[in-house]
Amino acid sequence: MQAVMIERPGGPEVLRIVEQPRPRPKAGEVLIRVAAAGVNRPDVQQRRGLYPPPPNASEILGLDVAGIIDDVGEGVDGQYVGNPVCALVNGGGYAEFCAVPAVQCMPIPNGLSFIEGASLPEVFFTAWNNLIWLARLEHGETLLIHGGTSGVGMAGIQIARHLRGATVFATAGTEEKRAVCEAIGAQAAVDYRGAWDEGIRALTGGEGVDVILDGQAGANTQRQLDLLKYDGRLVFIASHQGSTAEVNIRTLVRRRLTITGSTLRPRPPAYKGRLARELVDHVWPLFEDGRITTRIHKVVPFTEVQEAHHILDENQQIGKVVLAVDPALAATVPSSGKRF
């Protein structure tokens, strides 16, 4: 089968389409014939040599796919063959076939294409894991999401707004991106350059927010803490601006703050399976009635994978970039599949 591998750490030019053996589904796994694969920031970090795959994970790039189940491993019911699914995968998504634990598969929400299905898993798993499970976002709380038009940001704004009734603020780098944040449910969005914290403080009548979701960290960390209310939670999902920071512990002690963070990829299938079930139960119905949407910035043919990474390198995207691995199938809307 054809798959995308990294020749050496570097820019998009190090991505190569090469012939690789078709994976065989192990016990508890299914083999997916991939129609479309999501392109995510961690793929860019992996390409740059900054985010190596965990032990036993595929060296092939790609963390989420949509396609059709082609085969099943031991212990998985053969009736699933032929079912359309989207799935969070442990690597190996940028390929014609991908093996994945069955529990990480979900039906594609009714009415969405394979392209739209492939845009969902990584970002919705990450948003749910960090906002609902880790930050324990409560009904009616206030939330700040940095990078509001990232895939994770757009998922997070919508989950917080529609499933927690939260008041959501966001940061984004351009006027156009800030307008998109507001169109999908943020009360207001500000530029993350300059006095973004003063902007959010003013918007909250001086009160600050209950939860902050951030992928930048570094020198801004104390400013994040200063913006949290009593019992506030700061959740890191990356540290692109620096993995160390000096913070005033007294701020934490006085206001009972929590700093936490997570990475999804090394979690075992059982954990990801629980996340999948919660998404299907609570978020998928909102796609079906149109309250939650996915925004596809660009569909890029598989053979032009370098272009897909170039878009992310330049932060041009608003929403998701998706690779059409099988372009004819990718654009179609499948009939509803069985639930795992």
Ligand SMILES: NC(=O)c1ccc[n+]([C@@H]2O[C@H](COP(=O)([O-])OP(=O)(O)OC[C@H]3O[C@@H](n4cnc5c(N)ncnc54)[C@H](OP(=O)(O)O)[C@@H]3O)[C@@H](O)[C@H]2O)c1
């Ligand atoms: N921990 C996990 O399990 C996990 C899993 C997936 C992703 N992630 C992280 O989640 C974040 C989003 O991932 P993604 O794939 O959805 O990203 P993405 O679509 O590639 O978007 C990232 C966005 O970050 C914005 N940005 C750049 N510099 C910024 C800054 N200094 N402050 C605020 N925003 C900034 C950019 O938009 P502007 O034009 O607004 O700058 C860019 O569009 C990334 O940090 C990624 O590493 C973590």
